Amino acid sequence: MKKLLVLWLCWQVSMARPTPKLPDLAHRLQPAVFATTMVMIHDVVNPPAASRFYTYCLLGAHEIVAQQHPDQVATAQRFVQQMKPIMITTPEHYNYQIAALYCILETGRLILPSGYMLEEEQKKLLESLQKAGYTPIQIEQSVEVAQQVAKQVMQRAAGDKYSKLSTQLRYRPIKDDAHWYPTPPAYIEAIEPNWRTIRPMLIDSCSQFKPIAPATFSKDSTSQFYKLAREVHTVVNALTPEQRFIASYWDCNPFAVNTSGHMSIGFKKISPGGHWMNITNLVTSQLKLPFDQAVEVESIAAMTLMDAFISVWDEKYRSNRIRPETYINRYISPRWQPLLQTPPFPEYTSGHSVISTAVSEVLTYLLGDGIAFVDNTEVTFDLPERKFSSFRQAASEAAISRLYGGIHYRDAIENGQVQGKAIGDFVIDRLRKAGVRKILTAGR
Incomplete structure (x- = not known):
């Protein structure tokens, strides 16, 4: 009887123990x-x-x-x-x-x-x-x-x-002086010329944030356009080690092709959006955000990136502007090469400038300004970690990196930042109206 009583008491004690809380x-x-x-x-x-x-x-x-x-x-x-x-x-x-x-x-x-x-x-x-x-x-x-x-x-x-993208007519580059044309070494055909048809998540339409018109094409050495191209040529020819590193750090070209004689070698890297998704992951971890809030921030960041790409791709194939490499080789220096490989799509506006500015504004709203972080995204691709004082500082560096890389004119970068800021502000306003408040590490 005593044995039964002891067993019963042990069972009661075990039932009274709280279930261990899982992390x-x-x-x-x-x-x-x-x-x-x-x-x-x-x-x-x-x-x-x-x-x-x-x-x-x-x-x-x-x-x-x-x-x-x-x-x-x-x-x-x-x-x-x-x-x-x-x-x-x-x-x-x-x-x-x-x-x-x-x-x-x-x-x-x-x-x-x-x-x-x-x-x-x-x-x-x-x-x-x-x-x-x-x-x-x-x-x-x-x-x-x-x-x-x-x-x-x-x-x-x-x-x-x-x-339905694959059912669209094949894109044919315009063979004239002013418009984009495939560039060396791989002469890859245009990437996603019909991306503007994708349904956005947050913005109203692909053309809602149409930027101001780019500088008018001209071969005249006194024109604004020629001066923009000359600046790219001059900057790339006199890069400091820091500028060279910044250009490479934000390259984010998913598929770069290097040639050696008759051999071509492809290098796979992260996309611009992938870089920012990793930054978002790093900072939500650094701030020790609970699971729920981390998922919310990362989901909204992804949506912002998606819509920013829809907006900038709409403009790219509307203005269809010639890349610096093509212009400089034709009218300034036939053998000149950019530091980075020229991406296979039109120049205006700068994609990295638009998407980086847009997502940095949204992340600043959700998580706060002045959040310093160490970005290790490029370690996988043999580049060191890089420290930033805020999301906006990282976005500004990503934008100017395109000038250092020789793949964008200054007006595409600066007007792209304006475009990205407008997209970010719109998304923030939409989030506010939906009741998405700023996230604090101590909770909402």
Whole structure:
């Protein structure tokens, strides 16, 4: 009888013990997003397309978090254009953070050309969660929710006209003096000439933030245009070691081609949007943001990048302006070469200037100004870490790097910054109206 009593008391004590609290999974967010980045690098995904993929990969995670804690995170339905509700059936034992993480990888698996490569990441994630103490039923039900949401995200993606790009007539460069034409060494054809047709997430239309007209083309050595080209030529020929490094640091060319005799070698690198997504990941980790807020910030950053690319690509193929390399070789110095490889699309406005300025404004609104951080994005590509005092400082450096690299005229950079600032301000206003407030490290 005493033995039975002791066993009963032991059982009561064990039942009274609280279930151990499992850790917040914010530290697992960066590896999940970076896994999609590595697949994009493998696939040589172009800059506009990369921003779209990041957006959809994070959209489902955003909605899972928002529906779990609507008092803390605003659902994307409040501020995304034509956003249909994402329906989530929540089983009894599911964990929303696991579901959100798995949804990033599952959406990437479904949407990326080589998405199958993420299956190994999914397996590693689940194994690590099991080791961390999550039960099989928690993991199983969380995966079910993630798959359910990812399918709905893919339905949204199917309606943004991306699938119709390949049905457009092939782009033919204009063979005249003033317009863009493929450049050496690879003479790659125009990248995404019809990107303006993609449905935006936050802005009203592709042409909503049309910049002022670029300087008028001219061969006259006294003209403004000639002076812009001469400046590029002069700057590149007299670069300091610091300027040379800055240009290389922000190169962000997904596929650069180097030639040696008859041999061509391709180098895969991160996209401009991928660089900013990694910065966002680094800073949310540095600030120790809880999982919910980190997902919200990264999702909004991705949407901003996607719409900024739609806006700048609309202008690129409207003005269709000649690149400095082509102009300088024709009218100033036949053998001159830029430091960076000229990207395969028109010059005006500078894409990095637009997207960097836009996302830096939005991140400054959400996380604050004057946040210093160490960027290690380019370490993977054999460049050292770089310190920045704020998002805006990083964006300004990314913009001027295009002059140092010899791939943009100054007016494309400065007017691109104005364009990006307008996009960022619009997104911030939209977020405010939707109830998305500034995020503080101590909470909302």
